[in-house]
Amino acid sequence: MRLHDFLDYWARERPEAEFVFGGGRSLTFAEAATAASRLANRLVGVGCGKGTRVAVLARNAPWYPLLYFAAAKAGVVLLPLNCRLAPPEWLRILHDAQPAVLIVGRDFVAGADEIRGELEAVRHFVAEGEDDRPGWSALDRWLSDGSARPPAVEVGAADALWQMYTSGTTGLPKGAVLSHGAVCWNIVQVGLAHPVFPGDRGLVVLPMFHAAVIPAALSVLCRGGSAYVLDAFDPEQVVDVLDEERIAVATLVPTMLQAIVSVVENVADRRYDVLRSIYYGASPIAESTLRGVIDAFGCGFVQSYGMTEAAQALTFLTADDHRLALASRPELLLSAGRPAAGTELQVIDGADSPLPAGTPGEILARGPQVMSGYWRRPEATAHALRAGWLHTGDVGRIDEDGYLFIEDRLSDMIVSGGENVSLRVVEDVLLAHPAIADAAVIGVPDARWGEAVKAVVVLRSEMTCTEEEILAFCRPRLGSFERPRSVDFLGELPRTATGKVLRRVLREPYWAGQDRRVGGV
Numbered sequence: 001m002r003l004h005d006f007l008d009y010w011a012r013e014r015p016e017a018e019f020v021f022g023g024g025r026s027l028t029f030a031e032a033a034t035a036a037s038r039l040a041n042r043l044v045g046v047g048c049g050k051g052t053r054v055a056v057l058a059r060n061a062p063w064y065p066l067l068y069f070a071a072a073k074a075g076v077v078l079l080p081l082n083c084r085l086a087p088p089e090w091l092r093i094l095h096d097a098q099p100a101v102l103i104v105g106r107d108f109v110a111g112a113d114e115i116r117g118e119l120e121a122v123r124h125f126v127a128e129g130e131d132d133r134p135g136w137s138a139l140d141r142w143l144s145d146g147s148a149r150p151p152a153v154e155v156g157a158a159d160a161l162w163q164m165y166t167s168g169t170t171g172l173p174k175g176a177v178l179s180h181g182a183v184c185w186n187i188v189q190v191g192l193a194h195p196v197f198p199g200d201r202g203l204v205v206l207p208m209f210h211a212a213v214i215p216a217a218l219s220v221l222c223r224g225g226s227a228y229v230l231d232a233f234d235p236e237q238v239v240d241v242l243d244e245e246r247i248a249v250a251t252l253v254p255t256m257l258q259a260i261v262s263v264v265e266n267v268a269d270r271r272y273d274v275l276r277s278i279y280y281g282a283s284p285i286a287e288s289t290l291r292g293v294i295d296a297f298g299c300g301f302v303q304s305y306g307m308t309e310a311a312q313a314l315t316f317l318t319a320d321d322h323r324l325a326l327a328s329r330p331e332l333l334l335s336a337g338r339p340a341a342g343t344e345l346q347v348i349d350g351a352d353s354p355l356p357a358g359t360p361g362e363i364l365a366r367g368p369q370v371m372s373g374y375w376r377r378p379e380a381t382a383h384a385l386r387a388g389w390l391h392t393g394d395v396g397r398i399d400e401d402g403y404l405f406i407e408d409r410l411s412d413m414i415v416s417g418g419e420n421v422s423l424r425v426v427e428d429v430l431l432a433h434p435a436i437a438d439a440a441v442i443g444v445p446d447a448r449w450g451e452a453v454k455a456v457v458v459l460r461s462e463m464t465c466t467e468e469e470i471l472a473f474c475r476p477r478l479g480s481f482e483r484p485r486s487v488d489f490l491g492e493l494p495r496t497a498t499g500k501v502l503r504r505v506l507r508e509p510y511w512a513g514q515d516r517r518v519g520g521v
Helices: 003-013 031-044 063-072 087-097 106-118 139-144 182-193 213-221 235-244 252-261 287-297 319-327 330-334 380-385 423-431 469-477 505-511
Strands: 018-022 025-028 053-057 077-080 102-103 124-127 160-166 174-179 199-203 226-229 247-252 277-278 300-303 315-317 343-348 361-368 390-398 404-411 414-416 419-421 436-446 450-459 486-489
Touching: 003 031, 003 182, 003 213, 018 031, 018 423, 025 031, 031 063, 031 139, 053 087, 053 106, 053 213, 063 077, 063 160, 063 213, 063 226, 087 106, 087 199, 102 106, 102 423, 106 124, 106 287, 124 139, 160 182, 174 182, 182 213, 199 235, 235 247, 235 252, 247 252, 247 343, 252 277, 252 287, 252 436, 287 300, 287 330, 300 319, 315 319, 319 330, 343 390, 380 390, 414 436, 414 450, 414 486, 419 423, 423 436, 423 450, 423 469, 436 505, 450 469, 450 505, 469 486
Parallel strands: 018 226, 053 077, 053 102, 077 160, 102 124, 199 226, 199 247, 247 277, 277 300, 450 486
Antiparallel strands: 018 025, 160 174, 300 315, 343 361, 361 390, 390 404, 414 419, 436 450
């Protein structure tokens, strides 16, 4: 199965049905299939052979999902860039991936122009809009010109479909390569846990550069539903849309759910006549927040646990599981659910030996949705996929009934608002400040974001600096989700005998009394 097979099927079976709606414009499945074929032909026509990387830097837009299907038809590999990063971070990823084409939303043309001179591999620059800008081709023309017949490119299930970058504790972003087969399997797995039916509208407000594009958009579109696209999250607007725009399913992260119940005063007084299910994940959720949104919306809820390296989802806490938790097993509200169809989990100790039920250890997974590997990182790939299992780096336990409970992370990764924050990237910026001699970054509990980034710094002798000066120094150099929210000053950082920073010592005062060492909102 290839991703574009779904689009072509629904374009044949329900050609006039709505495919996407956004910005006051809609597109049918027939129109979407034609536009995807035209763009695919354009990519092939400018020399993008099979496996060529094609990057996109944009906010959500009605044309964004078309890129996934067009890339699939052309046999190229889509590279969605996190638009919340700073231009130097885009540059680092683009240097690694070496895309031949860069497609940019109108809000990011100026930022892309800042680094354009250093993008030697990019041969074609394409900007959102109808009119060609100097040095840019118009995306509308790429979507509307050329043949509507799919290009004659042989694409198989094992071929790469996209490359998404995920930060690690090394601070160097790694491109996880997902095949058509892995993505299509995960679409089916999500559909079993979070059913969508032809004609359903799904709310897409999570960014489409994220692996959450699978439950938010692709699983909806591939089941004959339509994507209702918002380009940014606003709690009031989301509640209005859920109430008034015939939304049947939605995908949100805990920080969004928490904002909705905290900010929107009348959220529990609306009707939500069509809303059937809300899918959430990307970070843990507090039990109080979950109970609040269940009461407010009165619909089913589905949680997933997963990672970019597994397309999106490895486990699901289904709507039935949520009902069981509310009726008689409240501890399940802290669970990440049970394995997706065709997926196996196990928990191991430090010697890679399987642990019995109820004993915490590193979570391993294997299934058809797991990545092919990291782009040009054979050692990292071998380490992550050793012995045929994806080593998640998360610590958890599996109970006697097969429910997974996440308790901690082996790595020092921070997950803030559902986004992975690389410690090294932030620390490198801090250490560039002339007054800072040493620095470490930790995640601390945060009611809004689950975890917030805290900088712990040691100043150079005879130099002074305030918290606000350090925060201001970081603003233009880091993405909004990466920036420290607070700064602690120490005389020295605690370290091991070999010089490694003891982050657990730094974190302990902030996490004391918490049931788990990962944040939930």
